[in-house]
Amino acid sequence: MQDKKHSxxxxxxxxxILALFIIFVVYPLALILYKSVIDPKSGALTFENFIRxxxxxxxxxxxxxxxxxxxxxxxxxxxxGLVMAYIIKQYNIKGSSALNIAIVLSYxxxxxxxxxxxxxxxxxxxxxxxxINSAFHTQFEGIYGFWGIVLVFSLxxxxxxxxxxSGALENLDNSLNEAAESLGANNFQRVSGIIxxxxxxxxxxSSLLVFxxxxxxxxxxxxIGEGYRTYPVVLYNQFMGEVTNDSNFAAALCVIIMLIxxxxxxxxxxxxxxxxxxxxxLKPMQPRKLRTLPNILCHLFVYLVVLLAMLxxxxxxxxxFLKESTPGIFTNEFSLVNYRxxxxxxxxxxxxxxxxxxxxxxxxxxxxxxxxxxxxxRKSFITETVDTLTMLPYIIPGSVLGICFLYAFAKxxxxxxxxxxxxxxxxxxxxxxxxxxxxxAIISQISPSIEEAAISLGSGEVKAFWDVTLxxxxxxxxxxxxMSWVTVISELSSSIMLYRASTQTLTVSVYTEVIRDCYGxxxxxxxxxxxxxxxxxxxxxxxxxxxxMSV
Amino acid sequence: xxxxxxxxxxTKAYQNNIVIEGLSATINPGxxxxxxxxxxxxxTTLLRMIIGFNSIEAGEIRVDGKRVNDIPTxxxxxxxxxxxxxxxxxxxxRDNVSYGLKNRHxxxxxxxxxxxxxxxxxxxxQYANRMPAQLSGGQQQRVALARAIVIEPDxxxxxxxxxxxxAKLRVEMRNVIKRIQREIGIxxxxxxxxxxxxxxxxDRIAVMYNGVIQQIGTPKYIYQRPANEFVSGFIGLSNxxxxxxxxxxxxxxxxxxxxxxxSEEAGSEVRVAIRPEEFVIHKNGEPGIPATIISSVFLGMxxxxxxxxxNGQEVEIVVPSDLSDILPDGQRISLGVVPEKINVFDRKTxxxxxxxxx
Ligand SMILES: Nc1ncnc2c1ncn2[C@@H]1O[C@H](COP(=O)(O)OP(=O)(O)O)[C@@H](O)[C@H]1O
Ligand SMILES: [Mg+2]
Numbered sequence: 023m024q025d026k027k028h029s030x031x032x033x034x035x036x037x038x039i040l041a042l043f044i045i046f047v048v049y050p051l052a053l054i055l056y057k058s059v060i061d062p063k064s065g066a067l068t069f070e071n072f073i074r075x076x077x078x079x080x081x082x083x084x085x086x087x088x089x090x091x092x093x094x095x096x097x098x099x100x101x102x103g104l105v106m107a108y109i110i111k112q113y114n115i116k117g118s119s120a121l122n123i124a125i126v127l128s129y130x131x132x133x134x135x136x137x138x139x140x141x142x143x144x145x146x147x148x149x150x151x152x153x154i155n156s157a158f159h160t161q162f163e164g165i166y167g168f169w170g171i172v173l174v175f176s177l178x179x180x181x182x183x184x185x186x187x188s189g190a191l192e193n194l195d196n197s198l199n200e201a202a203e204s205l206g207a208n209n210f211q212r213v214s215g216i217i218x219x220x221x222x223x224x225x226x227x228s229s230l231l232v233f234x235x236x237x238x239x240x241x242x243x244x245x246i247g248e249g250y251r252t253y254p255v256v257l258y259n260q261f262m263g264e265v266t267n268d269s270n271f272a273a274a275l276c277v278i279i280m281l282i283x284x285x286x287x288x289x290x291x292x293x294x295x296x297x298x299x300x301x302x303x304l305k306p307m308q309p310r311k312l313r314t315l316p317n318i319l320c321h322l323f324v325y326l327v328v329l330l331a332m333l334x335x336x337x338x339x340x341x342x343f344l345k346e347s348t349p350g351i352f353t354n355e356f357s358l359v360n361y362r363x364x365x366x367x368x369x370x371x372x373x374x375x376x377x378x379x380x381x382x383x384x385x386x387x388x389x390x391x392x393x394x395x396x397x398x399x400r401k402s403f404i405t406e407t408v409d410t411l412t413m414l415p416y417i418i419p420g421s422v423l424g425i426c427f428l429y430a431f432a433k434x435x436x437x438x439x440x441x442x443x444x445x446x447x448x449x450x451x452x453x454x455x456x457x458x459x460x461x462x463a464i465i466s467q468i469s470p471s472i473e474e475a476a477i478s479l480g481s482g483e484v485k486a487f488w489d490v491t492l493x494x495x496x497x498x499x500x501x502x503x504x505m506s507w508v509t510v511i512s513e514l515s516s517s518i519m520l521y522r523a524s525t526q527t528l529t530v531s532v533y534t535e536v537i538r539d540c541y542g543x544x545x546x547x548x549x550x551x552x553x554x555x556x557x558x559x560x561x562x563x564x565x566x567x568x569x570x571m572s573v
Numbered sequence: 574x575x576x577x578x579x580x581x582x583x584t585k586a587y588q589n590n591i592v593i594e595g596l597s598a599t600i601n602p603g604x605x606x607x608x609x610x611x612x613x614x615x616x617t618t619l620l621r622m623i624i625g626f627n628s629i630e631a632g633e634i635r636v637d638g639k640r641v642n643d644i645p646t647x648x649x650x651x652x653x654x655x656x657x658x659x660x661x662x663x664x665x666x667r668d669n670v671s672y673g674l675k676n677r678h679x680x681x682x683x684x685x686x687x688x689x690x691x692x693x694x695x696x697x698x699q700y701a702n703r704m705p706a707q708l709s710g711g712q713q714q715r716v717a718l719a720r721a722i723v724i725e726p727d728x729x730x731x732x733x734x735x736x737x738x739x740a741k742l743r744v745e746m747r748n749v750i751k752r753i754q755r756e757i758g759i760x761x762x763x764x765x766x767x768x769x770x771x772x773x774x775x776d777r778i779a780v781m782y783n784g785v786i787q788q789i790g791t792p793k794y795i796y797q798r799p800a801n802e803f804v805s806g807f808i809g810l811s812n813x814x815x816x817x818x819x820x821x822x823x824x825x826x827x828x829x830x831x832x833x834x835x836s837e838e839a840g841s842e843v844r845v846a847i848r849p850e851e852f853v854i855h856k857n858g859e860p861g862i863p864a865t866i867i868s869s870v871f872l873g874m875x876x877x878x879x880x881x882x883x884n885g886q887e888v889e890i891v892v893p894s895d896l897s898d899i900l901p902d903g904q905r906i907s908l909g910v911v912p913e914k915i916n917v918f919d920r921k922t923x924x925x926x927x928x929x930x931x
Contacts, residue, residue: 027628474626475659475717477646479673479724489672493663 050426071274103183129181134241139334186228238419342545390457424519575603583632610781652721861907
């Protein structure tokens with residue numbers, strides 16, 4: 023690979039990045055690992071914490087609960103995502119681009135907002151609950167626990183499968199359909215024998231992503247789970263000291279969940295690498311016409327699912343303009359009081375969100391592009407190590423990363439607790455893997471000889487990168503950055519661990535307001551968040567001219 | 574005008590895989606020098622050693638007598654034209670061409686003036702403000718050429734610059750390249766695997782195989798007097814026929830003999846290389862190698878016959894077309910050769926046995 027001595031600048035940069043990752047990823051993780059197996063009093067090696075976890079029903083049950091609920095959610099998401107993608111890509115569905123945006127949008131909003139909106143609708147005092155009870159004279163208590171969690175996560179996470187499968191379907195060449203038909207396959211045989219097997223690896227791989235995501239999310243089960251305790255909820259409570267303040271046990275809980283996500287990460291990679299067909303369609307499949315009845319049914323199904331997925335967002339927006347009589351009970355009176363409250367209460371929340379987001383995006387782009395470039399064009403042991411290290415945060419649940427940071431940066435020499443920096447770094451580290459992957463893809467498309475041309479014309483290596491490769495990467499990087507921006511401003515799980523009043527962001531505010539039963543304020547906060555996301559996405563579509571996106 | 578390039582005993586290894594070992598060649602000032610060989614033989618590797626994209630593991634390369642091994646590429650003042658053009662897609666044509674001048678800190682007006690001059694030379698001045706995506710492949714290649722020579726490099730390097738173009742454009746562009754090279758008299762090293770292109774464009778050709786230069790010479794000499802069987806087979810088409818040699822006479826068997834003086838070391842076991850146009854067809858049993866016509870192809874200017882010898886070997890014969898009838902398939906013929914044109918190789922060493930100067 024290395025057939026030439028390159029400028030030492032690259033090695034220097036790679037070393038600097040390596041140092042940063044050792045400080046901000048390796049060290050916090052190593053510390054958690056260390057804490058989990060060390061007796062705080064004697065300092066001796068002990069597996070006490072792990073033994074305690076696995077011998078108490080209270081804890082093992084939560085793990086079981088998490089697996090149960092996540093498995094059910096994953097199956098539903100795989101089904102919904104596949105069916106939705108198939109119908110929207112293969113048939114003429116009216117308004118499919120709007121549907122597409124709505125689906126992506128419902129994915130980008132933080133899951134716990136879905137949880138609290140569904141509580142408004144189907145909770146104990148929910149709108150639908152009341153309607154149902156008065157119509158059927160029942161005593162329906164609202165949707166909490168297992169099915170509440172399943173409902174919220176399924177509607178929020180199926181878009182991930184949907185996006186991946188849509189992409190795979192777009193890459194199927196129409197000649198496959200034609201070949202199948204010419205060989206005498208009927209519609210059912212064509213779909214089950216040709217199309218399904220070709221997209222199945224994608225369904226599987228994206229379902230595992232759903233699994234990892236749902237397994238480690240704590241906001242939703244926290245709000246709607248009530249008695250149904252899942253693992254991340256226990257982890258959060260353990261850490262926040264509501265049960266006992268045993269930080270070594272909390273560390274062990276972190277290690278256990280990291281091992282679980284690690285296994286699923288490798289499973290996902292293995293499937294994606296082994297079973298993906300590389301295809302590019304010369305002539306993509308054309309949407310087909312349906313007979314009247316199936317056509318109506320398909321439209322009904324698709325619109326119903328999208329409506330349900332969007333319902334939390336819509337609820338939030340509507341209730342943000344309503345006045346609360348008592349906490350949680352909205353009147354029908356239009357008012358801006360919620361917005362007035364949130365702007366006067368903690369005026370830093372909105373600026374914080376935007377500033378932290380922008381800083382994180384800047385850092386993510388700067389390092390992401392550089393790391394991708396080094397890993398591809400300046401391959402060496404150092405750059406490959408950096409590349410591997412940057413993948414770590416991908417498999418660490420956000421709340422665990424938050425906890426790691428809290429432990430690692432509470433004492434000298436590096437005290438960051440309570441600062442904006444610690445939140446920005448956490449956001450940066452969490453988003454980095456995505457940006458590196460997309461930048462890697464972009465760089466691989468650029469021929470190395472373009473940079474060599476610049477060098478032969480008298481540019482140094484760094485100048486050639488700056489003059490040629492970087493500008494060529496920019497369009498792709500910018501559109502990736504918009505997606506990063508949307509995900510970064512809706513991040514909750516690490517920020518919730520790291521925030522102080524002075525560093526509170528929108529998502530954290532929504533969460534804390536919900537916990538305090540101030541639903542009006544929560545709705546106003548999340549409306550601001552939703553509007554920002556929608557505008558960013560419109561900008562994305564305008565800039566890229568694309569009609570779909572990958573997260 | 575122009576500088577010389579001396580490649581002195583250079584070696585290149587990728588990891589532990591030695592691709593070129595102890596290769597030497599001298600390129601004269603102002604010369605159009607072509608590296609010709611099949612894909613994977615190390616042409617690109619050698620070219621990239623000259624410009625400095627590849628390290629040199631042993632030996633040295635001198636330009637104008639000065640060792641360049643340790644000079645970074647951007648200080649070597651060499652222009653390069655790439656196979657995929659490598660035009661900067663985010664700059665318009667003029668900015669592409671003036672990029673190298675900017676690196677040489679030339680003022681904007683002078684820069685643009687020189688760029689426009691160069692665009693006129695390669696005849697794309699009307700596209701100066703276009704973006705590369707709006708140009709055809711041939712036009713992009715002209716931009717790449719203009720960009721490489723506007724910096725007045727000491728050496729111009731081209732790596733299969735025409736291989737992405739269609740056949741007609743290839744011929745047109747190779748004439749453009751040749752004309753411009755003549756006009757500015759720059760020492761040029763050109764890489765191609767296309768022997769016809771090499772013959773058409775070069776002052777001298779180095780034929781490479783397996784990282785080794787097989788022969789260096791003018792196109793005419795290489796075609797007519799290939800140094801070994803590989804060159805004979807790679808450049809143009811040769812029919813190889815085994816024969817024996819004794820005392821200045823080549824014996825093809827079947828009582829067909831031709832007198833030909835070979836070099837001192839010639840043994841009795843030889844292989845004769847006969848180009849399709851070096852055969853003479855006899856229909857009436859004159860002395861020659863007996864053969865049967867299998868098929869014929871009429872190409873207007875020439876007529877091609879495929880024939881099989883009595884041992885089953887197939888040969889190709891080309892004759893200028895004339896008014897006489899085309900020989901029917903199955904016709905028995907005897908094949909004579911033009912003795913002063915054919916080449917003879919040692920069957921073991923595969924090297925030529927034709928004496929120098931013949
Ligand atoms: N970067 C590289 N790393 C390892 N091997 C290489 C590299 N570039 C070329 N090679 C090997 O060196 C040999 C010569 O390649 P190359 O110079 O590209 O041939 P040509 O240009 O004549 O087709 C080939 O066997 C090729 O596989
Ligand atoms: Mg090559």
